[in-house]
Amino acid sequence: MKQNINNNPKVIRKRPWSEDEDLKVLELIQTFGPQKWTQIAQYLQGRVGKQCRERWHNHLNPLIKRSPWDEDEEWILYLYHKVFRNKWSEIAKHINGRTDNSIKNHWNSGMKKKLNEFSYKFNQIKLKYQKEGVQILNEYDIQQKSILEAILSNKPLRIEQNQFQEQDNIEQEQNQQKKIRLENIYSEKYTDLEFIQDDDNVREQNLQNHELDYSNSYLDSNHKFLVSKNQIDSDDNFY
Structure with missing residues (x-):
């Protein structure tokens, strides 16, 4: 439920993120996208936009590499x-x-x-x-x-156009591999839950009711899978 930010001032809490909060962030990103952090934070008691943004960029984003450095x-x-x-x-x-x-x-x-x-x-x-x-x-x-x-x-450092293309190709391959891996995770862990329908009617209803349907298929605007709670790194789990 969205907080009344006029009557209930935000209290910034430096505390570990819970699994429920992480899932809520993923759900809210499905609705609002990974930019509107102030708006997202209004649905998370005791959190501010900066915390939500850093949680996404440092832990929840499925494109984060967790493998050892080569x-x-x-x-x-x-x-x-x-x-x-x-x-x-x-x-x-x-x-x-x-x-x-x-x-x-x-x-x-x-x-x-x-x-x-x-x-x-x-x-x-x-x-x-x-x-x-x-x-x-x-x-x-x-x-x-x-x-x-x-x-x-x-x-000054110069980035060649070919370098951008090369990086895009690498990212596309990584995204495809990530998508396959996440699809397998969801098929094993969340087969009993319905998929969120990413359409304007559902989004409008969510915003009007200030309620967001929990689902296990968190998708971005390109319909790519995000991470499940099992994919969330447990290290450095603090704001």
Whole structure:
């Protein structure tokens, strides 16, 4: 039920998120989309828009990667850190599936053992660049070439159109794999529940009644599955 924000001022509570709250956020995103956080927070007692937004972006979004970091990702992180330093949210824009919190935590923990190795690798590339010029960067993929050129030539980072296409292709493949995995989860766990019909009539009725039907097939505007509560990371479960 929507809170009366005029008579009941918000009380910001720094407390763990419950499974019911997580499911409620997913349900509200189905209705309002993943942008209207102030509006979403009105249906969650003791929560504000910022909390809901961060819960989605750091834990509930099904595109978040939870697998261990591989060496290629760590090398890319090392390079982007040379440009953006500790601006984790900026780095996160260039590393698919990793949140700013995940990037920050990994840099401050897992990367410590790799810094000397990557520093040596970068210095070797730098020496070769100084001797042979920019053509030596052609042996790297588009993303590495772009970031290395920006660092070595001391120019602003440039994102090539082909890089965007390459990233889109990767994201589409990841989304398809994620969708298949989530469909299997729902078929096993929630076969006894009805699917929410994502149409204007149902949405209008929900808004008028200030009630949202619970369902287990949380879909976004593109009809892609979101996560079930079993997919929610239990680590760092605090605002």
